[in-house]
Amino acid sequence: MKILFINACMRGKESRTLRICDKFMKKYKSLHPEDIFEEVDITHTDLKPFDAEKAQERIRLTEEGKVDGEMFDLAHQFANADKIIIGAPYWDYSFPSALKIYIEHVSVNTIAYKYTERGLAGLCKARKMLYITTSGGFMGEFAFGADYFRGLCNLYGIPQFDSIKGEALDIITFDTEKLLQKAFAEAEDLAEKW
Numbered sequence: 001m002k003i004l005f006i007n008a009c010m011r012g013k014e015s016r017t018l019r020i021c022d023k024f025m026k027k028y029k030s031l032h033p034e035d036i037f038e039e040v041d042i043t044h045t046d047l048k049p050f051d052a053e054k055a056q057e058r059i060r061l062t063e064e065g066k067v068d069g070e071m072f073d074l075a076h077q078f079a080n081a082d083k084i085i086i087g088a089p090y091w092d093y094s095f096p097s098a099l100k101i102y103i104e105h106v107s108v109n110t111i112a113y114k115y116t117e118r119g120l121a122g123l124c125k126a127r128k129m130l131y132i133t134t135s136g137g138f139m140g141e142f143a144f145g146a147d148y149f150r151g152l153c154n155l156y157g158i159p160q161f162d163s164i165k166g167e168a169l170d171i172i173t174f175d176t177e178k179l180l181q182k183a184f185a186e187a188e189d190l191a192e193k194w
Protein backbone atom coordinates (compact mmCIF):
# COMPACT_ATOMS: atom_id res chain seq x y z
CA MET A 1 0.00 0.00 0.00
CA LYS A 2 1.18 3.47 -0.84
CA ILE A 3 0.09 6.04 1.75
CA LEU A 4 0.26 9.70 0.83
CA PHE A 5 0.55 12.20 3.69
CA ILE A 6 -0.24 15.75 2.66
CA ASN A 7 1.19 17.96 5.35
CA ALA A 8 -0.37 21.44 5.43
CA CYS A 9 0.41 22.00 9.12
CA MET A 10 1.88 25.41 8.55
CA ARG A 11 3.34 25.87 12.05
CA GLY A 12 5.66 22.92 11.63
CA LYS A 13 6.85 21.42 14.90
CA GLU A 14 4.57 23.77 16.88
CA SER A 15 1.47 22.41 15.16
CA ARG A 16 -1.07 20.54 17.26
CA THR A 17 -2.64 19.20 14.06
CA LEU A 18 0.71 17.65 13.14
CA ARG A 19 0.91 16.03 16.57
CA ILE A 20 -2.41 14.28 15.90
CA CYS A 21 -1.20 13.24 12.43
CA ASP A 22 1.98 11.83 13.99
CA LYS A 23 0.01 9.83 16.55
CA PHE A 24 -2.18 8.39 13.82
CA MET A 25 0.73 7.52 11.53
CA LYS A 26 2.88 6.05 14.28
CA LYS A 27 0.09 3.68 15.27
CA TYR A 28 -0.77 2.90 11.66
CA LYS A 29 2.88 2.17 10.79
CA SER A 30 3.23 -0.16 13.77
CA LEU A 31 0.30 -2.19 12.40
CA HIS A 32 1.30 -1.97 8.71
CA PRO A 33 5.10 -1.89 8.61
CA GLU A 34 5.07 -2.97 4.96
CA ASP A 35 3.18 0.12 3.75
CA ILE A 36 5.15 2.84 2.01
CA PHE A 37 4.67 6.44 3.12
CA GLU A 38 5.23 9.47 0.91
CA GLU A 39 4.88 13.02 2.21
CA VAL A 40 4.02 16.16 0.33
CA ASP A 41 5.17 19.05 2.49
CA ILE A 42 2.81 21.90 1.69
CA THR A 43 4.49 24.07 4.33
CA HIS A 44 7.55 24.49 2.12
CA THR A 45 6.54 24.61 -1.49
CA ASP A 46 6.74 27.16 -4.24
CA LEU A 47 3.56 25.92 -5.93
CA LYS A 48 1.76 28.77 -7.69
CA PRO A 49 -1.95 29.13 -8.46
CA PHE A 50 -2.79 28.60 -12.11
CA ASP A 51 -2.82 31.91 -13.95
CA ALA A 52 -4.59 32.34 -17.30
CA GLU A 53 -1.68 31.05 -19.40
CA LYS A 54 -0.91 28.05 -17.20
CA ALA A 55 -4.58 27.09 -16.93
CA GLN A 56 -4.95 27.20 -20.72
CA GLU A 57 -1.74 25.24 -21.22
CA ARG A 58 -2.90 22.57 -18.81
CA ILE A 59 -6.30 22.25 -20.51
CA ARG A 60 -4.60 21.95 -23.91
CA LEU A 61 -2.19 19.27 -22.69
CA THR A 62 -4.96 17.19 -21.08
CA GLU A 63 -7.08 17.48 -24.24
CA GLU A 64 -4.11 16.25 -26.27
CA GLY A 65 -3.47 13.43 -23.78
CA LYS A 66 0.01 14.76 -22.99
CA VAL A 67 -0.05 14.35 -19.23
CA ASP A 68 3.42 12.97 -18.62
CA GLY A 69 5.26 16.24 -18.03
CA GLU A 70 6.47 17.65 -14.72
CA MET A 71 3.31 19.77 -14.47
CA PHE A 72 1.38 16.57 -13.78
CA ASP A 73 3.73 14.85 -11.31
CA LEU A 74 1.73 15.78 -8.21
CA ALA A 75 -1.53 14.73 -9.86
CA HIS A 76 -0.15 11.28 -10.76
CA GLN A 77 1.25 10.83 -7.27
CA PHE A 78 -2.12 11.73 -5.75
CA ALA A 79 -4.16 9.58 -8.15
CA ASN A 80 -1.92 6.55 -7.57
CA ALA A 81 -1.95 6.61 -3.75
CA ASP A 82 -3.87 3.81 -2.03
CA LYS A 83 -4.76 5.89 1.03
CA ILE A 84 -4.51 9.62 1.60
CA ILE A 85 -4.01 11.49 4.88
CA ILE A 86 -4.35 15.27 4.98
CA GLY A 87 -3.29 17.33 7.98
CA ALA A 88 -4.37 20.97 7.99
CA PRO A 89 -5.30 23.51 10.68
CA TYR A 90 -8.67 25.25 10.55
CA TRP A 91 -7.87 28.65 9.08
CA ASP A 92 -10.58 31.17 8.31
CA TYR A 93 -13.28 28.51 8.45
CA SER A 94 -11.41 26.16 6.14
CA PHE A 95 -7.65 25.57 5.75
CA PRO A 96 -4.45 27.31 4.58
CA SER A 97 -4.51 28.56 0.99
CA ALA A 98 -1.32 26.63 0.17
CA LEU A 99 -3.41 23.46 0.45
CA LYS A 100 -5.98 24.83 -2.00
CA ILE A 101 -3.20 25.55 -4.47
CA TYR A 102 -1.95 21.99 -4.08
CA ILE A 103 -5.49 20.75 -4.76
CA GLU A 104 -5.53 22.82 -7.95
CA HIS A 105 -2.40 20.98 -9.02
CA VAL A 106 -3.78 17.50 -8.39
CA SER A 107 -7.35 17.97 -9.62
CA VAL A 108 -6.53 17.26 -13.23
CA ASN A 109 -9.16 16.17 -15.73
CA THR A 110 -8.19 12.72 -17.10
CA ILE A 111 -5.91 11.99 -14.09
CA ALA A 112 -7.97 12.61 -10.93
CA TYR A 113 -11.39 12.50 -12.62
CA LYS A 114 -12.99 12.52 -16.05
CA TYR A 115 -16.21 13.69 -17.62
CA THR A 116 -18.65 11.08 -18.83
CA GLU A 117 -22.15 11.22 -20.27
CA ARG A 118 -23.40 10.36 -16.81
CA GLY A 119 -21.41 13.15 -15.15
CA LEU A 120 -18.07 13.23 -13.42
CA ALA A 121 -16.28 9.96 -12.69
CA GLY A 122 -13.42 9.70 -10.21
CA LEU A 123 -10.15 8.15 -11.38
CA CYS A 124 -8.19 8.10 -8.13
CA LYS A 125 -7.03 4.74 -6.87
CA ALA A 126 -7.37 5.59 -3.18
CA ARG A 127 -10.09 3.80 -1.22
CA LYS A 128 -9.78 6.06 1.83
CA MET A 129 -9.08 9.65 2.70
CA LEU A 130 -8.49 10.90 6.24
CA TYR A 131 -8.66 14.61 7.08
CA ILE A 132 -7.09 15.74 10.36
CA THR A 133 -7.63 19.27 11.64
CA THR A 134 -7.63 21.40 14.78
CA SER A 135 -9.34 24.69 15.52
CA GLY A 136 -9.03 27.53 17.97
CA GLY A 137 -12.76 27.66 18.71
CA PHE A 138 -15.66 25.39 17.76
CA MET A 139 -16.27 24.76 14.07
CA GLY A 140 -19.95 23.93 14.49
CA GLU A 141 -21.82 24.07 11.20
CA PHE A 142 -18.86 25.80 9.50
CA ALA A 143 -16.47 22.88 9.23
CA PHE A 144 -15.75 23.79 5.64
CA GLY A 145 -12.35 22.09 5.55
CA ALA A 146 -13.69 18.61 6.31
CA ASP A 147 -16.83 19.26 4.24
CA TYR A 148 -14.75 20.34 1.26
CA PHE A 149 -12.55 17.25 1.31
CA ARG A 150 -15.58 15.03 1.80
CA GLY A 151 -16.95 16.60 -1.39
CA LEU A 152 -13.67 16.12 -3.24
CA CYS A 153 -13.78 12.40 -2.41
CA ASN A 154 -16.93 12.30 -4.48
CA LEU A 155 -15.13 13.99 -7.38
CA TYR A 156 -12.10 11.73 -7.15
CA GLY A 157 -14.04 8.50 -6.65
CA ILE A 158 -12.70 7.83 -3.16
CA PRO A 159 -15.43 5.88 -1.34
CA GLN A 160 -14.43 6.34 2.31
CA PHE A 161 -13.88 9.67 4.04
CA ASP A 162 -12.91 9.99 7.72
CA SER A 163 -12.00 13.01 9.76
CA ILE A 164 -10.48 13.68 13.15
CA LYS A 165 -10.71 17.07 14.80
CA GLY A 166 -9.32 18.72 17.89
CA GLU A 167 -11.49 21.72 18.70
CA ALA A 168 -11.34 24.72 21.03
CA LEU A 169 -7.56 24.55 21.40
CA ASP A 170 -7.16 28.32 21.73
CA ILE A 171 -9.75 28.81 24.46
CA ILE A 172 -7.29 29.51 27.24
CA THR A 173 -9.65 28.63 30.07
CA PHE A 174 -9.96 25.09 28.68
CA ASP A 175 -7.52 22.28 29.40
CA THR A 176 -6.19 22.12 25.85
CA GLU A 177 -3.73 19.33 26.58
CA LYS A 178 -6.67 17.19 27.73
CA LEU A 179 -8.58 18.04 24.54
CA LEU A 180 -5.55 17.03 22.52
CA GLN A 181 -5.21 13.76 24.39
CA LYS A 182 -8.82 13.00 23.42
CA ALA A 183 -7.98 13.63 19.76
CA PHE A 184 -4.85 11.44 20.07
CA ALA A 185 -6.95 8.58 21.44
CA GLU A 186 -9.44 9.02 18.60
CA ALA A 187 -6.56 8.98 16.09
CA GLU A 188 -5.07 5.80 17.53
CA ASP A 189 -8.47 4.08 17.58
CA LEU A 190 -9.07 4.92 13.94
CA ALA A 191 -5.55 3.82 12.96
CA GLU A 192 -6.41 0.33 14.19
CA LYS A 193 -9.19 -0.09 11.69
CA TRP A 194 -8.15 2.22 8.84
Ligand SMILES: Cc1cc2nc3c(=O)[nH]c(=O)nc-3n(C[C@H](O)[C@H](O)[C@H](O)COP(=O)(O)O)c2cc1C
Pocket residue numbers: 009010011014015016017018088089090091092093094134135136137138139169170
Ligand atom coordinates in the same frame (compact mmCIF):
# COMPACT_ATOMS: atom_id res chain seq x y z
C1 LIG B 1 -4.49 32.36 9.97
C2 LIG B 1 -5.31 31.67 11.03
C3 LIG B 1 -6.67 31.57 10.89
C4 LIG B 1 -7.46 30.94 11.86
N1 LIG B 1 -8.80 30.85 11.68
C5 LIG B 1 -9.56 30.26 12.62
C6 LIG B 1 -10.96 30.19 12.49
O1 LIG B 1 -11.55 30.63 11.52
N2 LIG B 1 -11.67 29.59 13.49
C7 LIG B 1 -11.08 29.03 14.59
O2 LIG B 1 -11.77 28.45 15.43
N3 LIG B 1 -9.74 29.07 14.73
C8 LIG B 1 -8.97 29.67 13.79
N4 LIG B 1 -7.61 29.73 13.94
C9 LIG B 1 -6.99 29.04 15.09
C10 LIG B 1 -6.45 27.67 14.65
O3 LIG B 1 -7.43 26.91 14.01
C11 LIG B 1 -5.93 26.87 15.83
O4 LIG B 1 -4.96 27.59 16.54
C12 LIG B 1 -5.39 25.53 15.37
O5 LIG B 1 -5.26 24.64 16.45
C13 LIG B 1 -4.03 25.71 14.69
O6 LIG B 1 -3.51 24.46 14.39
P1 LIG B 1 -1.97 24.12 14.57
O7 LIG B 1 -1.65 24.10 16.04
O8 LIG B 1 -1.86 22.80 13.93
O9 LIG B 1 -1.21 25.20 13.83
C14 LIG B 1 -6.82 30.38 13.00
C15 LIG B 1 -5.45 30.48 13.15
C16 LIG B 1 -4.69 31.13 12.19
C17 LIG B 1 -3.18 31.26 12.39
